[in-house]
Amino acid sequence: MDELYRDQILEHYKRPHNFGVVEAADLEYEDTNPFCGDEQHVTIKLGEDDRVAEVAFEGKGCAISTAATSLLTDELVGMTRDELLRLPKEYVLELLGIDISATRMKCAMLGLKIVKSAALGKPAEWEDEGEAGNPAEAAAF
Amino acid sequence: MTVTAGAFPIERVREQFPLLEREINGTPVAYLDSGASSQRVLASIEAVDDYERRHHSNVHRGSHTLSGEATEAYEGARGIVARHIGATDPREVIFVRNATEALNLVARAWGDANVGAGDRILLTEMEHHSNVVPWQQLAERVGAAVDWAPIDDDGLLDLDALRALLERGPKVLAITHVSNVLGTENPLAEISAMAHDAGALVVADGAQGAPKQPLDVAALGVDFYTITGHKLYAPTGIGALWGRLDLLRAMPPFLGGGSMIRKVTREGTTYADVPARFEAGTPAIAQAIGMGAAIAWLDAELGMEAVRDHERAIADHTLARLPEVPGLKIFGPPPGPERLGPVSFEIDGIHAHDVSEILDRHGVAVRAGHHCAQVLMERLGVAATARASFGVYTTTEEIDRLVDGLEDARRVFGL
Numbered sequence: 042m043d044e045l046y047r048d049q050i051l052e053h054y055k056r057p058h059n060f061g062v063v064e065a066a067d068l069e070y071e072d073t074n075p076f077c078g079d080e081q082h083v084t085i086k087l088g089e090d091d092r093v094a095e096v097a098f099e100g101k102g103c104a105i106s107t108a109a110t111s112l113l114t115d116e117l118v119g120m121t122r123d124e125l126l127r128l129p130k131e132y133v134l135e136l137l138g139i140d141i142s143a144t145r146m147k148c149a150m151l152g153l154k155i156v157k158s159a160a161l162g163k164p165a166e167w168e169d170e171g172e173a174g175n176p177a178e179a180a181a182f
Numbered sequence: 183m184t185v186t187a188g189a190f191p192i193e194r195v196r197e198q199f200p201l202l203e204r205e206i207n208g209t210p211v212a213y214l215d216s217g218a219s220s221q222r223v224l225a226s227i228e229a230v231d232d233y234e235r236r237h238h239s240n241v242h243r244g245s246h247t248l249s250g251e252a253t254e255a256y257e258g259a260r261g262i263v264a265r266h267i268g269a270t271d272p273r274e275v276i277f278v279r280n281a282t283e284a285l286n287l288v289a290r291a292w293g294d295a296n297v298g299a300g301d302r303i304l305l306t307e308m309e310h311h312s313n314v315v316p317w318q319q320l321a322e323r324v325g326a327a328v329d330w331a332p333i334d335d336d337g338l339l340d341l342d343a344l345r346a347l348l349e350r351g352p353k354v355l356a357i358t359h360v361s362n363v364l365g366t367e368n369p370l371a372e373i374s375a376m377a378h379d380a381g382a383l384v385v386a387d388g389a390q391g392a393p394k395q396p397l398d399v400a401a402l403g404v405d406f407y408t409i410t411g412h413k414l415y416a417p418t419g420i421g422a423l424w425g426r427l428d429l430l431r432a433m434p435p436f437l438g439g440g441s442m443i444r445k446v447t448r449e450g451t452t453y454a455d456v457p458a459r460f461e462a463g464t465p466a467i468a469q470a471i472g473m474g475a476a477i478a479w480l481d482a483e484l485g486m487e488a489v490r491d492h493e494r495a496i497a498d499h500t501l502a503r504l505p506e507v508p509g510l511k512i513f514g515p516p517p518g519p520e521r522l523g524p525v526s527f528e529i530d531g532i533h534a535h536d537v538s539e540i541l542d543r544h545g546v547a548v549r550a551g552h553h554c555a556q557v558l559m560e561r562l563g564v565a566a567t568a569r570a571s572f573g574v575y576t577t578t579e580e581i582d583r584l585v586d587g588l589e590d591a592r593r594v595f596g597l
């Protein structure tokens with residue numbers, strides 16, 4: 042089996058989960074990976090207690106960025122905006138379960154960055170992400 | 183090495199590029215990213231080394247022996263560039279950091295003085311961001327409007343549409359010589375004549391064009407032409423702007439500082455003549471010498487006609503072989519007189535980033551992304567492409583390895 046392009050990654054790339062747009066979204070954000078121009082658009086509908094009720098994404102991207110956002114959006118229902126903001130990079134890396142090289146890190150993190158920006162209502166400050174949350178804590182969400 | 187009529191001395195050329203001995207993931211590198219930055223020729227590496235070890239001093243600033251040697255080498259490089267591009271006077275060659283700085287220099291120094299509110303600036307859809315953003319910034323500063331000359335579905339500039347846009351009377355046409363995505367060579371001589379008839383100046387971006395063919399700025403008829411050293415087998419941090427002497431002399435300075443002045447008093451400053459007026463501060467002396475040495479090597483050992491023939495042969499081979507890969511789509515014109523490298527493509531079902539990742543496992547280096555040409559990407563309807571670009575050292579075997587790598591990418595993706 043391929044180290045990077047595992048079956049799970051290719052599955053999510055070819056048939057991404059939560060692909061599309063949530064109607065009447067409460068939160069939304071669109072951003073690009075400046076290196077390659079890939080774009081993703083995330084829409085989120087909040088339900089009771091301001092928790093994520095529905096989430097979707099659309100856009101064109103590489104296997105890594107598409108699979109990462111597909112996997113990530115599978116986990117978000119039930120989270121509060123605060124919890125979205127505290128999701129660390131490691132959360133996405135664990136979902137991917139593969140080694141991501143420095144050159145592909147931007148691909149892997151595109152969706153998380155957009156989810157956080159949507160939760161904030163403005164561009165998330167990316168440099169802080171490392172300290173923004175404790176991976177162990179995040180995994181327990 | 184001697185110039186061999188007919189056969190390109192590829193083995194001897196490759197010996198002149200130390201980096202090509204590198205292995206990537208256990209195989210010799212097939213470096214197909216020269217459009218982003220070429221590898222360095224030994225003649226250039228050695229010229230820089232010799233200068234740094236034995237001749238370094240500041241230029242134009244002292245009567246001691248070393249300053250004299252440094253100045254002579256630096257000005258010698260200017261002469262080499264001037265002869266190479268067909269400039270009649272070396273004062274028309276201004277050393278800058280790269281093509282981007284050259285284009286900013288023109289947009290600032292010439293643009294601010296000559297483009298005003300309500301004026302038009304004409305760009306093409308195939309421009310690199312370096313030949314877009316400085317003009318958009320100028321338009322914003324002075325209140326000018328930007329028009330875009332379209333390409334046709336083959337990736338050639340639509341000359342009829344260009345003519346129509348020129349009728350709007352733009353002050354300037356900024357156009358690339360060769361597209362860094364499509365490999366299209368624009369017919370600059372014909373285009374310059376059209377633009378001049380309409381009263382527009384022509385600023386040509388030669389970042390991709392200059393490394394691939396003989397140059398004669400007078401025959402091209404352009405008013406400004408830019409080159410960048412790191413795509414010409416020379417170091418980073420050096421490039422050149424060529425401009426018509428009368429235009430350069432009428433332009434105010436770009437950056438202020440040392441070396442660009444005639445006299446500074448408390449009341450104000452008068453400026454030096456060109457080229458010094460546009461070379462404020464201590465220049466990239468070693469890099470300029472390195473660029474001169476690389477260009478001298480190209481001219482003495484290969485000749486730019488042979489370089490162009492080689493580029494076209496590699497591009498033709500690539501255009502012939504890539505369609506063997508199922509689901510592969512090429513962007514840019516078919517083989518022909520207007521077609522050089524690079525060759526950009528996409529494969530159905532595999533994103534360009536993943537293509538380049540898998541090719542890298544085979545030691546094949548290509549670029550994936552928007553290639554700093556997002557207006558063109560939008561026109562092509564893609565976010566990213568993979569791009570194979572060539573140099574004097576590129577072999578057909580390397581292109582064959584590219585094709586093998588693409589077959590493997592399809593296998594990995596289960597296609």
Ligand SMILES: Cc1ncc(COP(=O)(O)O)c(C=O)c1O
Binds near residue numbers: 217312313389390410
């Ligand atoms: C067509 C074109 N113009 C301009 C540039 C900018 O060159 P530089 O980065 O050396 O300024 C490039 C290089 O990427 C290019 O391909």
